[in-house]
Amino acid sequence: DSGVTQTPKHLITATGQRVTLRCSPRSGDLSVYWYQQSLDQGLQFLIQYYNGEERAKGNILERFSAQQFPDLHSELNLSSLELGDSALYFCASSEILGYGYTFGSGTRLTVV
Amino acid sequence: GQNIDQPTEMTATEGAIVQINCTYQTSGFNGLFWYQQHAGEAPTFLSYNVLDGLEEKGRFSSFLSRSKGYSYLLLKELQMKDSASYLCAVRDHGSSNTGKLIFGQGTTLQVKP
Numbered sequence: 001d002s003g004v005t006q007t008p009k010h011l012i013t014a015t016g017q018r019v020t021l022r023c024s025p026r027s028g029d030l031s032v033y034w035y036q037q038s039l040d041q042g043l044q045f046l047i048q049y050y051n052g053e054e055r056a057k058g059n060i061l062e063r064f065s066a067q068q069f070p071d072l073h074s075e076l077n078l079s080s081l082e083l084g085d086s087a088l089y090f091c092a093s094s095e096i097l098g099y100g101y102t103f104g105s106g107t108r109l110t111v112v
Numbered sequence: 113g114q115n116i117d118q119p120t121e122m123t124a125t126e127g128a129i130v131q132i133n134c135t136y137q138t139s140g141f142n143g144l145f146w147y148q149q150h151a152g153e154a155p156t157f158l159s160y161n162v163l164d165g166l167e168e169k170g171r172f173s174s175f176l177s178r179s180k181g182y183s184y185l186l187l188k189e190l191q192m193k194d195s196a197s198y199l200c201a202v203r204d205h206g207s208s209n210t211g212k213l214i215f216g217q218g219t220t221l222q223v224k225p
Contacts, residue, residue, distance in 0.1 A: 002154065031211055042217040043155070043199065048210055056210045090154060094211050100145050100203075101213060103154040 003027065006091050006104035014112055018079040021107045025072055025093030031055070032074040033094070033101065034066060038087040049074055081111045114138045116216035118200050123222045124190055132185045132219045134200030145213060146174050146185045147199040155199055158185070187221075195223045 003026035013019055025032050034046040045058035049068035060066075063081075068074040078085060088108050092101035115137045124130040136144070143162040147155035161167055161176035161183060173186040185198055197218040203211065 002156075033212065035215075043201075043215040045212060045214065048212055050210070056212045058212075088152070100143075100157055100160060101155075101211075103156070105154050108152075 002102045002104065004091060004093050004102050004104035006089075006107050008107060009105065010108050010110075012110045012112060013081060015081055015083060017081050017111075018077065019081065019109065021076040021078070021089050021091075021109075023074045023076070023091030023093075023104055025074070025091075026102050029093035029095055029102070030072065031094050032068055032072070033092045034060075034074070034076050035090045035092065036087050037090060037106075038084075041087075043090065046076070078109070083111050085109065086111045114202060114214045116200055116202060116214060118198075118216040118219045120217065121220045121222070123224060124187075126190055126192060126223055126225050128190050129186065129188050130190060130221065132187070132198050132200075132221065134183045134185070134216060136181050136183070136200070136202050136216075138181075138202055138214075141178060141202065143203040144174075144176055144183050145201040145203070146172075146183075147201060147215075149197045149199055149218065151197075158198075190223050192223050192225070195221060197221070 005024040030051045033048045035043045046060040048056040066076045088106045090106045091104045117135045146158040149155040159174035171188045199218045200216040201213040
């Protein structure tokens with residue numbers, strides 16, 4: 001157990017729907033990062049939050065949004081889902097200016 | 113922007129040594145990481161280099177040359193369980209106050225008996 005908890009582990013949904021992925025960071029980590037990993041792509045950075053505030057933004061679609069709550073857990077919301085959104089979504093946490101990341105086990109999203 | 117290149121696939125024999133190369137171009141540089149990822153699982157941290165030279169950790173070593181924008185991961189005494197993807201990631205200077213890592217596409221290593 002890495003200490004970073006992601007739920008759900010698997011999600012199957014239809015095109016056009018909306019889903020919410022949840023991440024609880026490792027205890028003491030203020031930073032949460034979201035990544036998307038498709039079959040033919042590497043880990044693509046989506047967005048970062050630090051202590052409740054958005055800190056960095058990557059190639060995140062407008063249909064996607066995220067937030068970090070006062071208890072530091074984060075949610076990634078994906079709406080108007082398309083087949084191409086099927087991927088593994090990873091959350092990672094770190095201390096700011098830290099040594100690197102600790103990843104959660106990921107959420108496998110399948111859009112049918 | 114950032115650009116990170118790694119070979120897509122490599123094959124090696126159990127018990128042998130393999131070197132996985134990574135070249136990078138970034139607007140700044142603040143550390144290079146190697147992660148291991150088994151299929152469908154989370155990446156796990158292997159090594160970190162911020163200064164030039166070799167870092168050794170058991171069967172795994174990682175080397176960095178900042179002037180050449182080059183790193184390699186060396187795996188010795190290969191075991192079947194080392195079959196995985198190896199991800200090179202750079203934390204660039206522009207991200208030094210976010211910790212954001214940019215990952216390469218990964219190198220899939222297959223270890224054969």
